[in-house]
Amino acid sequence: MQEEILTLARTLSGPGEDEETALALLCKAAEKEWTGRLREGVGPEECREAFLCAAALSATAGLLAGRSGMRFTAGNVSVTEPEGGKSxxxxxxxxxxxxxxxxxxxxxRFRGVRG
Structure with a gap:
């Protein structure tokens, strides 16, 4: 699944050559994170499409958050934002x-609950 996540994340983020390694690591981390959060009895294959998209979105978010003066391009549309954090x-x-x-x-988290 990791290669599929990386392919999707590349499409979403348009990484530069210097960002490829970081994006691959972010994809691996996103896959682990989402796998760890799955409800008991649910595997990545059972929610494959959502899982792949969510992991790619999470990895892309990590990459964009690290950029300053973020520029996002999808097809013929480009968006430039001074703070990548919002996107x-x-x-x-x-x-x-x-x-x-x-x-x-x-x-x-439970807060203020006495037990």
Whole structure:
């Protein structure tokens, strides 16, 4: 799955030659993260399309967050943003939305509960 995630992330992020290694590592980390968050009894193959997209979006978000003066190109459309963080956050939210039915909540904590 890692190669498929990397292919999708390349399409989304348009990495420069100097970003390829970082993107590959981010894809590997995203795959591990999403695999670890899957609900019990759910495997990556059971939610394949959402899993691949979410991992690619997460890796792309990581890459964009590290860029300054981010430029995102998809086909004939280019968007330039002085802060890559805003776009990165939107990608993370989309990944969460896609995987919502298959994962446990991120960073869920009980507060103020006495037990």
């Amino acid at each position: 990165a956050e939107a990608l993370r939210r989309e990944a969460e939305r896609l995987m919502g039915p298959y994962v446990t909540a991120a960073e869920f």
